Amino acid sequence: MRKIFCSSILIAGAILAGHSIKPARAQQEQAQQDKTQPTPDAAALTPPPAYTPRPKGAPPAEDTPAQREAIARWKAKAEQATQAARAEHNAVVTPTYNFHYGKKNPYTPGNITVQGDGFIQPGAFPSAEYCGTCHQEAYKQWRQALHSNAFRTPFYRTSVNLLIRDKTRGISFARHCDSCHNPIGVLGGALTEDSKLDRARFDADGLTCTTCHSVLSLDSTNGNSSVQVGVPSALVDENGDRIPGEVPFDMILRHPERHSKAVMHDFLHKPEFCAACHKANLPDPLNDYKFIRAFTAYDEWQLSKFSQRNPLTFYTADFTTCQGCHMKRAAITLPDYGAKDGTLVSHRWLAGNTAVPFYYGFDEQLKKTIEFLRTGNYLNVDIFGIQKVGSDKLIAPLGRVAYNLAPSDAVQAYVVIQNKNIGHSLIPEVRDLYEAWVEFTVKDANGKEIYHSGFLKPDGMLDPRAHSFTNRPVTDEGDFVDNHKVWTIHSVAYDNTVQAGRSVLVRYEFRMPADINGAVTVTAKVNYRHLRQSYLDNIFGKDDHPAYPIVEIASKTRTLKVGDNQPEAPDTADNEDWMRWNNLGISLLDQFQYMEAVSAFNEVVKLRPNYAEGYTNIGLTEIVWEKYDSARRAINRALAIDPNSARATYYDGLLQRRAGNTEKEIADFRKVVEKFPQSRDARRELGITYYQKNDNKAALEQFEALQQIDPDDLTAHYNLSILYRRMGRPKEAAEQQAMFVDKKVDPGAPTYSLNYLRVHPEISTESIPWHIHSDLVDAAGAPQNGK
Amino acid sequence: MENSLNVKMKTLRLALLFIGMLSLSANCHAKNNCPWINEATASGLLGGDAVNEFTEASAGQPAVCTITQAGAGFTRTLRITVEMAPDTHDHWQAALQLCGKNAAPLQAIGNEASMCLLDNHGAGLAELVVGRVRDQLFTITMSTTLKDDLILTKMSLKEKIYTASEQVAGNLF
Numbered sequence: 001m002r003k004i005f006c007s008s009i010l011i012a013g014a015i016l017a018g019h020s021i022k023p024a025r026a027q028q029e030q031a032q033q034d035k036t037q038p039t040p041d042a043a044a045l046t047p048p049p050a051y052t053p054r055p056k057g058a059p060p061a062e063d064t065p066a067q068r069e070a071i072a073r074w075k076a077k078a079e080q081a082t083q084a085a086r087a088e089h090n091a092v093v094t095p096t097y098n099f100h101y102g103k104k105n106p107y108t109p110g111n112i113t114v115q116g117d118g119f120i121q122p123g124a125f126p127s128a129e130y131c132g133t134c135h136q137e138a139y140k141q142w143r144q145a146l147h148s149n150a151f152r153t154p155f156y157r158t159s160v161n162l163l164i165r166d167k168t169r170g171i172s173f174a175r176h177c178d179s180c181h182n183p184i185g186v187l188g189g190a191l192t193e194d195s196k197l198d199r200a201r202f203d204a205d206g207l208t209c210t211t212c213h214s215v216l217s218l219d220s221t222n223g224n225s226s227v228q229v230g231v232p233s234a235l236v237d238e239n240g241d242r243i244p245g246e247v248p249f250d251m252i253l254r255h256p257e258r259h260s261k262a263v264m265h266d267f268l269h270k271p272e273f274c275a276a277c278h279k280a281n282l283p284d285p286l287n288d289y290k291f292i293r294a295f296t297a298y299d300e301w302q303l304s305k306f307s308q309r310n311p312l313t314f315y316t317a318d319f320t321t322c323q324g325c326h327m328k329r330a331a332i333t334l335p336d337y338g339a340k341d342g343t344l345v346s347h348r349w350l351a352g353n354t355a356v357p358f359y360y361g362f363d364e365q366l367k368k369t370i371e372f373l374r375t376g377n378y379l380n381v382d383i384f385g386i387q388k389v390g391s392d393k394l395i396a397p398l399g400r401v402a403y404n405l406a407p408s409d410a411v412q413a414y415v416v417i418q419n420k421n422i423g424h425s426l427i428p429e430v431r432d433l434y435e436a437w438v439e440f441t442v443k444d445a446n447g448k449e450i451y452h453s454g455f456l457k458p459d460g461m462l463d464p465r466a467h468s469f470t471n472r473p474v475t476d477e478g479d480f481v482d483n484h485k486v487w488t489i490h491s492v493a494y495d496n497t498v499q500a501g502r503s504v505l506v507r508y509e510f511r512m513p514a515d516i517n518g519a520v521t522v523t524a525k526v527n528y529r530h531l532r533q534s535y536l537d538n539i540f541g542k543d544d545h546p547a548y549p550i551v552e553i554a555s556k557t558r559t560l561k562v563g564d565n566q567p568e569a570p571d572t573a574d575n576e577d578w579m580r581w582n583n584l585g586i587s588l589l590d591q592f593q594y595m596e597a598v599s600a601f602n603e604v605v606k607l608r609p610n611y612a613e614g615y616t617n618i619g620l621t622e623i624v625w626e627k628y629d630s631a632r633r634a635i636n637r638a639l640a641i642d643p644n645s646a647r648a649t650y651y652d653g654l655l656q657r658r659a660g661n662t663e664k665e666i667a668d669f670r671k672v673v674e675k676f677p678q679s680r681d682a683r684r685e686l687g688i689t690y691y692q693k694n695d696n697k698a699a700l701e702q703f704e705a706l707q708q709i710d711p712d713d714l715t716a717h718y719n720l721s722i723l724y725r726r727m728g729r730p731k732e733a734a735e736q737q738a739m740f741v742d743k744k745v746d747p748g749a750p751t752y753s754l755n756y757l758r759v760h761p762e763i764s765t766e767s768i769p770w771h772i773h774s775d776l777v778d779a780a781g782a783p784q785n786g787k
Numbered sequence: 788m789e790n791s792l793n794v795k796m797k798t799l800r801l802a803l804l805f806i807g808m809l810s811l812s813a814n815c816h817a818k819n820n821c822p823w824i825n826e827a828t829a830s831g832l833l834g835g836d837a838v839n840e841f842t843e844a845s846a847g848q849p850a851v852c853t854i855t856q857a858g859a860g861f862t863r864t865l866r867i868t869v870e871m872a873p874d875t876h877d878h879w880q881a882a883l884q885l886c887g888k889n890a891a892p893l894q895a896i897g898n899e900a901s902m903c904l905l906d907n908h909g910a911g912l913a914e915l916v917v918g919r920v921r922d923q924l925f926t927i928t929m930s931t932t933l934k935d936d937l938i939l940t941k942m943s944l945k946e947k948i949y950t951a952s953e954q955v956a957g958n959l960f
Binding site: 197361 | 820825827828830831832876894895897898920921922950953954956957958960
């Protein structure tokens with residue numbers, strides 16, 4: 001037992017939340033500072049056995065015949081015991097198990113499978129404490145991390161309980177969620193009405209060490225736990241055969257290389273492994289409707305600059321995997337025989353979740369999570385420019401040009417937020433639960449507020465007119481799915497996420513006070529809260545929980561003086577001027593403001609005349625604007641500067657198609673595919689070109705390759721169904737056709753969204769890419785300019 | 788003879804009726820499944836095969852699960868009560884009076900929870916958790932009649948009741 005004291009950060013979070021706390025909540029917050037938390041930590045572990053690593057490069061230990069025989073005896077005994085226990089387990093579980101999806105699909109709607117026949121007994125999984133004996137640092141980190149708490153938290157339980165209690169669903173449907181959140185429970189057959197399993201350990205440990213470290217293969221990148229779990233093993237014998245269950249530590253310490261062979265696989269270092277659960281869909285067996293993509297951090301990464309698999313990113317970066325950001329190597333503080341040179345890859349999987357460490361009082365995890373969010377240079381906030389209302393002139397980049405402001409001027413501020421170094425969207429995954437938003441304030445010299453968007457109301461709810469990076473999934477009645485009843489989702493009314501590497505332009509209008517002299521300070525922040533207030537209210541009851549932490553991820557402040565403003569030296573944290581213009585161009589492109597986007601990109605090439613990407617950006621904007629002649633000029637210029645640019649070559653391919661130059665089109669796309677074999681866009685376009693050329697075999701090759709990269713690509717499904725049919729492969733054609741029909745968005749779905757937007761004008765405005773946040777009113781007091 | 792047969796038949800009918808009423812009453816009174824923790828998990832916590840009796844909530848009375856594991860001369864019990872209570876925080880504080888000054892706040896159980904060792908006047912050990920999930924008030928008592936129980940020691944009792952609390956609160960969310 002140990003006591004954990006909440007750090008001042010938590011209180012700061014509550015203060016930052018800025019809303020009053022009712023007496024019961026105040027008492028809860030006070031009480032939270034001195035609570036008993038009996039979850040075992042590393043201090044409760046047995047001390048590690050003595051171990052002296054063999055010198056680097058030394059060959060593995062040679063076993064004597066007696067030692068070999070001892071291992072063989074142990075293995076035979078362990079296999080026999082494991083098999084007998086499994087048979088006994090199945091005899092108990094199977095007769096009453098609810099095979100809702102048929103005997104052959106015991107884990108559906110999850111995609112998880114397990115080696116061998118029938119359910120696997122939870123006892124086959126060595127405990128975290130067993131692993132933790134020699135890996136105390138990893139254990140300590142894991143215990144506070146999201147993976148170990150994947151099942152037991154109220155944030156998850158509330159959602160999954162709704163599914164279990166739903167009259168048209170039930171616990172068997174929860175296998176969809178628990179395949180990732182409680183895999184041992186699913187594979188053990190616990191997810192049935194009359195469970196015979198002791199749930200204590202696997203419920204508390206969620207994803208324990210031997211779930212990830214027992215995965216034998218990744219079945220696909222379809223997600224929903226698309227892995228095959230092996231019978232857990234901590235050691236292989238001299239032939240490489242797995243020995244099931246826990247083995248004595250001395251056997252492992254004598255042969256650490258065999259331990260590695262049992263528990264470490266190359267795929268553990270790859271993003272495809274993370275994809276198993278960080279990619280999810282809502283399949284027909286769950287929602288009785290159709291396939292709906294829930295989230296896919298994996299595909300977002302694959303399309304980002306960090307994967308180096310996509311030639312079409314706006315910027316480039318070193319290859320970085322999910323593990324590269326979320327499992328960074330750090331110095332150990334506790335003994336861990338898996339450490340290398342005193343460091344271990346993090347088993348905290350730091351990301352955005354502050355709610356779980358806050359609830360459990362895991363102060364270290366919370367502190368590190370906040371540091372992670374703040375120190376990653378993930379976002380860039382740029383108060384890029386201002387425009388006086390009524391004038392067409394954009395004063396930009398702010399800080400670099402001279403301008404004049406007068407009292408009573410109505411000003412529109414351009415805030416550009418760049419998803420600069422996140423390998424996925426802002427915000428990723430279940431963005432119906434998380435909340436990131438822009439808080440924009442204008443204050444006079446005395447700190448008096450002139451304008452404020454993105455504030456929190458007294459009840460903790462976010463200003464409904466804030467610019468937030470969230471979404472609004474809706475039911476077939478057009479109601480917001482506020483409580484994560486994902487099986488009722490039929491459409492998404494809006495989704496304001498910012499994809500990796502892209503930027504968003506947020507416009508704010510305010511009026512300088514008539515009596516102002518001096519200056520105003522303008523601040524734009526991106527705040528993050530895990531979770532949305534109304535979701536926390538769903539879990540704990542309204543006004544019945546402390547304020548959860550709010551983290552400021554990035555911010556920027558500028559001073560606007562009344563009178564003359566002169567250029568200043570740039571802040572070292574600011575993007576360079578060319579990049580500021582480039583980000584504006586990207587955001588305007590995404591808002592379908594093609595003329596303005598081209599103007600912005602033209603500023604880029606003025607500042608960097610030899611920057612091929614600047615011309616490519618002009619070209620791609622003009623392609624979508626359907627101005628092909630000028631697009632061709634821009635792309636030619638890009639290729640003249642950098643003939644090897646795969647990105648410019650790709651757009652050249654599109655332009656060659658437009659001009660009817662099929663051979664050049666093929667040459668372009670082939671060149672891109674050679675450089676970027678996992679470019680889904682290049683594969684797709686090359687497949688289409690071959691298809692149009694009636695080269696069915698070559699087209700098939702491209703679409704099959706595309707499907708390997710993205711198993712949900714609709715173009716691949718559609719074309720493969722036709723191509724297979726042409727080639728006399730009706731079964732495969734029918735499969736592709738069925739997948740196309742299932743995955744294609746329901747043409748009726750937008751009407752559900754419209755039903756929601758009709759009664760939520762504030763969200764309706766947010767759903768329009770080009771909108772203004774304004775509190776300006778006309779002479780009659782009516783709002784000006786939309787908001 | 789006939790009379791005697793009639794009496795015997797009457798007695799048999801009465802006995803059958805009585806048994807029938809008993810079993811009917813038992814069916815109405817007890818269900819095998821406790822909604823907040825299953826028998827296998829409770830058995831694991833109590834250290835052996837346990838039997839569960841569930842009583843649904845009735846006017847003014849909470850729903851109760853009583854799970855017992857009986858051995859030679861001892862009984863280990865896990866008792867859970869759950870009731871809906873408006874102004875739950877106040878009810879929770881009132882229920883905490885059972886702990887007196889010994890209540891220790893418990894982290895990460897429901898909206899709020901506290902635990903304490905109950906004074907059993909030397910007859911075994913008993914630990915109590917009083918908690919709530921939204922407007923559902925729950926109490927969990929884990930006890931043993933053994934004075935020196937090797938399974939439910941003072942230390943393990945705290946860990947086990949925490950696990951039980953996590954199961955109960957998790958199912959109430």
